Amino acid sequence: MRRFTLAAALVAVVAMTGPTSTRAQARFDWKQAQGTEIRVLALRVWFTDHFKANLPEFERLTGVKVVFEDYPEDALRQKLAVEMAARNKNIDLFQSGASLEGKRFSTSGWYADLNPLLRDASATSPDWDQKDFFETVWKAQQFGGQQISVPLQAVTQVMFYRKDLFDAAGLKPPKTLDELEAAAKRLHNPPGVVGFASRGRKTQAPYSWAHFLYAHGGNWFSPDGKSGLATSAALNATNQYARILRAYGDPGVADNGPVEVQTLFLQGRAAIILDACSWAGIFNNPEKSKVVGKWAVAPAPGGPAGVTYELWAWSMSVSPFSEKKRAAWLFLQWATSKEMQRPLQAKGFPMPRQSLWVDPEWRAKAEPSWLETVTTQFASAKPIGHPSAIAAAEVVDAVGTAINGALAGKDAKAELEVAARNVNSVVERTDKR
Amino acid sequence: MTRGGRQPHAAPWLFVLPAFAFLIAAVAFPVLYTGVLSFTRWSASATEPPVWIGLGNYADVVFHDSGFRNSLLVTAYFTGVSVVIEVVLGVGLAQLLNRDFIGRGLVRTLLILPVAGTPVALGLVWRHMYNPSNGIMNWLVSGIGLRPQRWLSDVTTVLPSLILFDVWQWTPLVMLIALAAMVALPPEPYEAAVIDGANALQIFFHLTLPLVRPAVAAAAMLRLMDSLKTFDQIYITTQGGPGTASQTLNLYVFEQAFRYLKFGYASALLLVLFVLILASNLILVSLRRSEKA
Numbered sequence: 001m002r003r004f005t006l007a008a009a010l011v012a013v014v015a016m017t018g019p020t021s022t023r024a025q026a027r028f029d030w031k032q033a034q035g036t037e038i039r040v041l042a043l044r045v046w047f048t049d050h051f052k053a054n055l056p057e058f059e060r061l062t063g064v065k066v067v068f069e070d071y072p073e074d075a076l077r078q079k080l081a082v083e084m085a086a087r088n089k090n091i092d093l094f095q096s097g098a099s100l101e102g103k104r105f106s107t108s109g110w111y112a113d114l115n116p117l118l119r120d121a122s123a124t125s126p127d128w129d130q131k132d133f134f135e136t137v138w139k140a141q142q143f144g145g146q147q148i149s150v151p152l153q154a155v156t157q158v159m160f161y162r163k164d165l166f167d168a169a170g171l172k173p174p175k176t177l178d179e180l181e182a183a184a185k186r187l188h189n190p191p192g193v194v195g196f197a198s199r200g201r202k203t204q205a206p207y208s209w210a211h212f213l214y215a216h217g218g219n220w221f222s223p224d225g226k227s228g229l230a231t232s233a234a235l236n237a238t239n240q241y242a243r244i245l246r247a248y249g250d251p252g253v254a255d256n257g258p259v260e261v262q263t264l265f266l267q268g269r270a271a272i273i274l275d276a277c278s279w280a281g282i283f284n285n286p287e288k289s290k291v292v293g294k295w296a297v298a299p300a301p302g303g304p305a306g307v308t309y310e311l312w313a314w315s316m317s318v319s320p321f322s323e324k325k326r327a328a329w330l331f332l333q334w335a336t337s338k339e340m341q342r343p344l345q346a347k348g349f350p351m352p353r354q355s356l357w358v359d360p361e362w363r364a365k366a367e368p369s370w371l372e373t374v375t376t377q378f379a380s381a382k383p384i385g386h387p388s389a390i391a392a393a394e395v396v397d398a399v400g401t402a403i404n405g406a407l408a409g410k411d412a413k414a415e416l417e418v419a420a421r422n423v424n425s426v427v428e429r430t431d432k433r
Numbered sequence: 434m435t436r437g438g439r440q441p442h443a444a445p446w447l448f449v450l451p452a453f454a455f456l457i458a459a460v461a462f463p464v465l466y467t468g469v470l471s472f473t474r475w476s477a478s479a480t481e482p483p484v485w486i487g488l489g490n491y492a493d494v495v496f497h498d499s500g501f502r503n504s505l506l507v508t509a510y511f512t513g514v515s516v517v518i519e520v521v522l523g524v525g526l527a528q529l530l531n532r533d534f535i536g537r538g539l540v541r542t543l544l545i546l547p548v549a550g551t552p553v554a555l556g557l558v559w560r561h562m563y564n565p566s567n568g569i570m571n572w573l574v575s576g577i578g579l580r581p582q583r584w585l586s587d588v589t590t591v592l593p594s595l596i597l598f599d600v601w602q603w604t605p606l607v608m609l610i611a612l613a614a615m616v617a618l619p620p621e622p623y624e625a626a627v628i629d630g631a632n633a634l635q636i637f638f639h640l641t642l643p644l645v646r647p648a649v650a651a652a653a654m655l656r657l658m659d660s661l662k663t664f665d666q667i668y669i670t671t672q673g674g675p676g677t678a679s680q681t682l683n684l685y686v687f688e689q690a691f692r693y694l695k696f697g698y699a700s701a702l703l704l705v706l707f708v709l710i711l712a713s714n715l716i717l718v719s720l721r722r723s724e725k726a
């Protein structure tokens with residue numbers, strides 16, 4: 001009885017100290033936004049399908065209704081540009097790729113800072129466990145001191161290769177890009193199988209090419225912010241990338257994006273690819289893949305300057321113009337919770353939560369070479385696949401045009417010099433702003 | 434408006450008001466808004482409003498933009514070649530089909546199918562057909578003993594490949610218009626020509642062609658306008674690539690606006706494109722006028 005009065009007195013004191021002390025309301029409640037409806041602009045891919053399939057569960061948990069609008073990648077960006085420029089209040093959440101467009105979107109004020117929500121115990125579930133995310137992936141979602149998004153996946157470029165073809169030819173998985181070139185030459189057997197398949201389309205090639213750039217000691221930008229394209233490292237990287245693809249690649253390479261590269265491997269028509277580790281699931285799906293059980297994974301090969309592993313993640317953000325930020329944040333927590341990520345991880349999609357990677361039951365089922373490679377690469381991976389610039393798209397396209405020139409047999413040096421000039425003028429202009 | 438000395442009525446104006454308001458909202462406003470934006474620099478930022486830079490964008494378009502110059506050349510090549518081929522082929526086909534034969538209806542229907550197809554679906558089909566590894570085009574050219582081509586994936590063959598696609602899709606439209614004109618021609622001059630001993634070629638060049646010329650010119654103008662604005666079929670097949678080899682003006686503007694978010698600059702480009710299309714049509718119209726005079 002005495003204890004009760006003491007507690008009651010404490011509550012009274014807390015209540016009297018007014019709005020600065022909100023302890024009494026600080027309890028997290030999934031039902032806090034019951035009855036609202038939120039709208040999500042999303043990418044039309046597997047994670048969005050997963051969210052949509054499980055929506056009834058979220059709506060039961062929170063009483064918040066969710067409307068999904070999903071688009072292919074390019075269309076999503078266009079839709080976003082139009083909606084954000086118009087400061088549309090009806091969009092509460094959207095997906096983007098921070099390492100490609102984070103800088104531009106955040107300088108344009110398209111992201112709500114998630115830090116206040118993360119710090120607010122009444123907004124963030126105690127079970128959500130932010131520290132569980134890989135640090136490299138979590139930090140890649142920060143710009144200018146703001147937390148702009150939460151990762152929906154974690155991707156690093158790995159080398160998928162056809163174990164059966166390598167064994168038949170008595171080859172070992174290449175450890176360097178030169179060895180990769182030699183293996184591609186050996187296994188190139190058109191029209192049945194090409195030695196090496198990779199992205200060649202203007203907007204997509206730079207993502208794959210960047211691995212070669214860093215392996216040759218290059219960088220998107222020099223320390224003083226100038227383009228790193230007119231360098232011998234970039235030239236060597238471009239020459240090697242174009243040489244392998246011209247001699248041992250798909251004839252349609254200049255038009256190939258991720259879908260085409262993935263399809264070539266799925267159909268058993270590529271011996272080696274260097275691309276997203278998240279494709280492991282589909283490569284082992286007997287309904288879609290002709291190479292189930294015939295492939296293995298090895299770390300992305302290095303070059304004269306060693307190796308830098310690439311990191312990429314699609315992520316989800318709250319719109320700064322949303323009037324239902326708390327409801328949106330509830331959805332974002334639910335979508336990136338361990339419970340929601342576990343089934344995806346089980347299907348071979350790499351997730352950004354470390355706890356899922358140490359789960360012994362899951363480890364026992366995962367493809368061993370994939371598991372080992374991906375966990376090794378995550379420890380040091382960096383977002384090198386895209387230039388860190390406000391004008392990232394222009395930089396990517398300038399490089400892509402140079403790569404396309406090299407793929408068509410033009411002088412790579414001249415192509416890169418033009419690209420460097422374009423990049424420098426674009427970056428100067430966007431920075432001046 | 435005045436009739437029988439009565440005061441002018443407001444009623445007729447009221448009746449056209451809704452249509453007028455709609456026209457302002459749907460046509461004039463977007464054009465004016467684009468015009469205003471074209472004098473600014475704005476990257477769709479939510480924090481920084483558009484900055485007024487006067488004629489700066491136009492100066493960049495005209496003097497500094499190599500991408501614009503490239504797409505101007507690509508557009509001229511694509512439009513020039515495809516429209517000429519479509520008009521010549523279309524008129525020729527119309528002449529062939531302008532007679533009675535078994536299955537005429539079927540042939541005409543089949544020929545019209547490409548016009549009726551949705552550009553996106555057709556674009557995907559042609560993209561597959563042009564695939565260098567497993568597309569039907571390389572199978573066809575190998576069949577007649579030619580070397581396999583890279584088609585859309587090569588800077589030298591991408592435009593001819595796209596022109597072939599465009600010709601396949603739009604020749605039937607020219608044919609339809611020319612055929613409609615031919616069917617409506619009076620029989621008397623032809624009877625006279627036959628009596629005078631003219632052969633088929635002479636009849637076609639000296640009789641049919643001059644008589645259907647206005648219809649053909651209209652068809653050419655339609656195709657010219659459309660071709661200068663081509664977007665969907667190129668976007669679906671090549672996205673303007675490889676590099677910028679098939680980047681027509683419309684694709685270039687699209688890239689500036691929705692990929693680079695340079696809305697001010699893209700607006701200026703759009704108005705330049707608008708003026709170019711208008712000018713090319715005015716030239717065509719004045720050519721027809723001077724011909725008649």
